Every structure is written in C-alpha cells, then in structure tokens.
Amino acid sequence: MYKIADFAKEINRCIQCNFCLQNCPVYLEDAVESSVARGRLNLIQALLVEKTLVATERAGELLNRCLLCTNCVQGCPSGIPVDDIVITARAELHKEYGFSLGMRFLLKQVVNRSTMTNLGGWAVSIAKRLNLAPDAIPHLVSKPFEQRYLTKIAAKGEVRGRVAYFIGCATNYLYPETGEAVVKVLTECGYEVIIPEDQHCCGIPALAHGEMEAAQDVVRWNAARFADLEVDAVITDCTSCGYMLKVKAAKTLPTDDPYQGKVEAVAKKVVEITEFINREGILSNLRDRIGDINGKMGEAGAASANVRSEIATAAEARQELAATGDSGASLKVTYHVPCHRAWSPNLVQAPRQLVPNLPDVQLVEMKEPQKCCGAGGSFFVDHESIASSIRGHKLEDILSTEADAVMTQCPACRYYLSQGLQEKVQVVHPVELLAQRITTR
C-alpha cells in the first residue's frame, strides 16, 4: 500500500551519490538539483517523514514535475523505488495540503470505463473548455475496441493455447488497430482469445495523480475479471498497463486486502504481446504466411478495409498513412524503447527480434533508443513546455535515422511522438507491423 511510513526506510537508503542526475529527463532540461530523484527524495523526507519543512506550492510543483519514467530507478545502485515514493508523496500531499492536480476531474471519468462510453467525449470537451488540455488531449475513436469484438474469439487452425487480453484505455479509445493486430496475430497463431467484459483502466493514471482510492477500485475490479480465467497468459499491448498489472497493482492495495490473491494470480500471467510472441516461438508456425505488405496482403487487406469503415477519421488517417508508405520499397523502422520496460526482462529486445521475420522491414537503431520522449502518461498535458523540449531531442534522433516509421509498445509515447512527427514519420505498435504482414487462413 502506498503509505509514506512504508517508504521511510527506503528513502533513508539513498546514499546521496547523485548518479540519478544522469538519467532524469526532467533534470536534463531543468538543470536544477531539486528536479532530480535525490532532490525529490530529500524533499519528501523533509516534508512527510521528518516534517522539518512545510510545503509551499513549490513542493507540489517539484513533485508533479516527475514523469514517473523510472529511469532513475533503473540506474539507482541502491535500487530505491523512486516512482513509488513520488506517487505516495503526491497522494499524501494531496490529502495534507489539498494540492490540486490538473487531471483530477478528468481521471474520475476516465478510470471508470463503464461510464466512459458516453462521458469520454464529454469529459474531453469539458477539459478543453476548462483549458486543462488545449490541444493535447487526443481525439477518441467513435467505436471503442471493446465494442468491436466478442468476448471469446476462436483460434484458427491447430489450437496452441488460450490467452486473455487486457485492453488498455489507449487501445480501446485511440488505437483500436493495435487491438485488432493483437487479436489477429494470436488467433492466426492458434490461440483462443478471451476478452473479459467490462474491463476498466489499469489504474496507473490514477496512481500517478495520487488518486489512491480510484486506483484501488480498478485494481480490484480488473483482478476479479481476470484472476479465475483458465488461460495461459494475460496479454497486454501496453508497457504501462503491464507495469501496473505486474508490479504496481499489488502495491496499490493494503497487504491484507482480500483481493491480493487475485492480483497476484493475474500478475504472474501478464506478458507484453511482442515478448509473448518471442517467448512462445509462435512465429515459426506462421513463417509461410508472413509476406511483405504488398505481396500477400490480399485477404488481410480486405479484412482491414472492412474494419476501417468503422473507425473514426483520426484512426483512418493513420491507417491510410500506413498503407501509402509501402509502395514496394522496404520499410525502414526505428525503435523507441518505452521507459516502463524494467518489469519484464525481454521487453526491450522482443520488437527488435520480431523485425527480421518481416521480409520488407528493416531496423535502423537511433542513437539513444531508451531516452524518454517526454510523454510520461499524461505528463505532457500538465507540463507542456518541458515535455516538448524533452521530445525535441527524441524527434531529432528519430529524424536523423531517416526511418519511415517508429515502433514502440507504449501508446502514450506513440501519441506524443506522432504529434511531434506530424506526418513525416508514422508511429506504430510493433505487433501491427507483424499483423499487416500475415495472410489470414
């Protein structure tokens, strides 16, 4: 459970080495030591543990000015869970000082997906009216992913297994094509796909904003929907959902919470889709059915055209772009590694290992694939100017590869990068690159 008392010891283990200066995207822009993990930990200790400081607005600003990207955690020789501690501090400052956090109102609508269908558009328009998110809030598709599929989709050909699919909010409302690709790859490879009804947000946005109760509600809700399924794996296509389900969900609830068992059962089975594909070696089954995007697109192209008619303009435009980029020449793709990568060992290699299986796709590495893009979930909405300067370095790196496309498994990165790249370079989920090249049975 995210309580500062539980973290007092962890904070104390910070040996003040300042190695975190190297990895913090915000520090690299701000260049002030209060904007880096060590500074934040010392601040949290003074405010909430030792209570030697009384918070002013500046404290709230410094603590909100963290992407929760975990780059500091990954480079911390003492292994201090800085993001957990910042999340906790946000929640407690919120309680103690009532600091308002930009997205609160919106989140309450977004987290509870059962009301989202109607409220979604409404919340967005309100947010715009409140000037919370002038242009940054993305357009939603007219028909969410979950309304397009049955709850159980049969495997094609010989049955290899059975998996459950956790639909992240971004896939549901922004990038249904990712969900379609996941389902296509899995079923074509012989997996029956279960899509439990009434899934909610994974809870990580609520957690990030210190909305502990909202996060707890959805953690319990989702655990109840997935824990008892007889499946080999719980698939996610989103690295942040995966991080939440695998690592953070259990921490969100009290240790003696009756749902802990269910949360653990789900956590054990959570796998990111490209990692699943590699781990299970399922591509070998498909080899004779993976072509280049033109060569063997016949059926698949027709199928996706049907789906396309249902997709709202934004998504449609993206697909058109994907379709026009492939006039026979090979597709040069570069890989942006999501920051939420440490929860699973091969997350970072899996998309790279996928590419050699795609005959017309070529991987070109950028200089710093692991460098943050500045999105940080909804960080870019609340902190527009710093996020866009962080993104600036990334865009430069991407453009210098002269790639036609960027692949990444994080929808926030995808959205934010594509806004920055405009139409020069498309951004896709690696599973889509694969799905587009599989001929259906």
Next chain:
Amino acid sequence: MSGLVRDLEGLLEARRVFAQQEDLLAYTNDATHRRVFPEAVVQPLTTSEVGKVLEYANRKRIPVVPRGAGTGLSGGATPVPGSLVLDMKRMRQILEVDQRNLTATLECGVVTQEFHKAVERLGLFYPPDPQSMSVCTIGGNVATRAGGPRGVKYGTTKDYVLGIEAVLPDGEVIHYGGKSVKMSSGYDLARLFTGSEGTLGVITKVTMKLLTLPPYRQSMVAVFGELDAAAETVSAIIAAGAVPSGLELLTKSSIETLEAFIPLGLPKDAEAFLLIELDGHEGKVHEDAGRIIAICEAHGVRETKIAQSAAEAERMWFARRALFPATARLAPNVLIEDATVNRTEVPTMVREIKAIAERLQITIGVSGHVGDGNLHPGILTDKSNPELMQRAEAAMGEIAKKALELGGTLSGEHGIGTLKAPYLEWEFGREGVQLMRRIKAAFDPNGIMNPGKIGAEWGGANV
C-alpha cells in the same frame, strides 16, 4: 534575505536564482551526510556572470560555495550557513578539441563521461575516470584532483591540467597556461588551483592534455582465498613492470554488495578479488596478461576469469563504479576513506585497517584502487546512532594516521573537504598548514571562498 535574491536577480536571470527552501534543500550536501542550508543557489552561464556574483559576494562578505555535481565524498561542496552556492553545471560547453596539439578546452560544468565520449569519438583519450564520471563535472575533478582506477597507469586529473581560467573572489579573471606542453614561467597557478577545492576562487575553464586512445583493452578478475595474498599480488604485479590500466581490490563484502545489484557470477565464499584491466597494443596486452596470470598463480589464486567481450568487461567495471552507492544496501551511511600509501605498503595497510575495525568493533569494507596504493575503506555507520557515528569518525582518524605513518597521504583523490580538515596538520605540520593558510589569504583576503574546507578554520565570512 529577499534583499539578497533581489540583488542576485539583478546580476543574472531570475530563473537561475533559487531561494525557496524546497530548492535549497537539494543543495544542502554533497555525497556525505552532513546537511547545511545555503541562503541561495545561482547558476551562472558565463565567466562574466561568475565574476559579477563573486564581486558582489566579496563586497557583502557572503560566503560562496562552488559546486559541480555534488558527488564529492569529503564534504567539500557542503554549504556553510548563510552561503551562496554557485552551481556550475550550466557552463557545459566543450569549446575545442585540438587533435593536432592533443588538447581540449572546456567549461567547468562538462560531465566527465561526456568529455570522454567526445574525445574518444576522435580516437583520443582522457584517462581520469572518477567512479562518478557519469555525472560529475570536470571543474569538480580539477578542484579535487579526482582520480579513478586508471590512476595506476595514467595518473589523476592533476596530471592533465595544462591551463585554467579562474575567477578570483574580487571578480577578476585570471588565465594561466594553455596548449603548450612545456611551461616554465612564473608560479604554476594552474597547479595551485588544481585541488584547491574552491577555496581560492572559481575555476571556469580548463585546457586538458589528451592522449591517443589505446587500440586494445582486456579485463579480468582474479579470485583469492585470502585478502593478504591478493594484496601481495598487487605489489608483485607492479614490481614486475606489467603496469595495468586498472588494478582494483574488492573484498568479500563488496562482492556480496555488488552481486545484489549487478550479478557477475563471482564466487561468494572468496575473500578477495582483483579486477584488472590492461590496455595498449593487442600483442603486448596478451603478453602482460599472461605474466599477470602467472604472478597471480604464484600467489595462490583460486581462479582467474578473463572477460570474453567488451560488453562483459564493461559490466565488470560498471559494477565497480556502483560499489560506493551499492554499499547503501548494507548500512544507512557509509564513510568512504581515501588514505593512500606507497604501493609496497598496501598489504600492511590492509592488515592495519582490519585491526582498526576489530579494535573499534566496526565494519569496514576494504576496497580501492590498490594498484596505485589508493585504498577506499568503507566504514559502515548510521547517522541516527551518535555513538556508532563517533566510532566511525574515530576509525577515519586512525586510518588516516596509519597511512601517514606509512609515508602515505590523507587523500589520494577525494580531497580534504571538511571530513579530513581536522587532520591536515598531521600531514603538513604547523609550518606547512600556516603557509597554505597564507596562500589562501593572498587569494581570498575576506575569506569568502568555501570557508572551512581543507583548513577547518580557514575563511569564515558570516560564519
């Protein structure tokens, strides 16, 4: 104090002046445990801004504490009450890498590892490798004469400084030296500023000597059943003239600590490990590696393991760099000693440290750049336990005293700061310290520059 902020905002952009407690808190210490709030922090961008701030502080008798990345281990960048911290990290341009003269001129805030990358891209080499090099700055390195594992073959920062630009407390800018490799004119002010720990003025630019990048490198680990045998091996390797570019001692507790952070697959029951790097031409490296393995075997080594790839070697050295921070897993606080002895005295010093630990009933992990006699005993302590803290500080004093008795020095590469200031006279005698104090007064008559560092009673405006 709003007067101070107003004044500073008149000297440089307001967004580079910080005076809110939340920001100041981040500047209350270096990598040591004592914390003191400064009055304000400023981030100059140019030498002329540094000059303006110093001139103002000198006029107002405000103590000034220059700061790089705050990774120091001696308390050298810890503020004093009422002070103004000069955060130099925004002055981070590499101004020139001169391939024909083998020199580089750079601003003080350049991160050491960035400097390494920049010159290595051109096939050049800047050897000093303080273990915080991923974040620490060249200005801080020069101000503390920082070293690192490569010191055994290549010396430390002090051996590479050809020229400096520095701002004196009255705001005057001095230049000394440059690209000439030879210079025999006047007092060597570059050397004087090197290691001055911010007590004479502020180093703003430096010109450093470069080498060409060695074409080949090889790393290995030698595992020993006994600490003494490992220490003896070190002296034998040096005596044989097969000078490695890195020769590090790690002991059992350090390996346990490291394995928790970055598994290297080293045996956990061995007492001591030597981490060795050789560089140069490939044939010569292999030849020396063979000789070193033979020496290790003659001293009863349990096994030797040669890194099979550059990645594996980097993993070994990455683990070594993480050693100090990773000790945080063992105790809430660690005092890192920096006593350095002649290389022949390493085995004696290692035994003495063990004896001190036993006598004071305290845990001391012995590790360090043994190849150059620079030991880093890590004294485990807890600042919330005053009695333990006292014993830890006593251990520091005893280790320092012992190193001096053996003909060594108080500090090999961290500097004196505040932690070792009380012992200064042990090394230099009354006369030596008095002379240093007069030099300090000649540069900084009002004592505003980093008071209390090197000499406990030096300086002291407003203190």
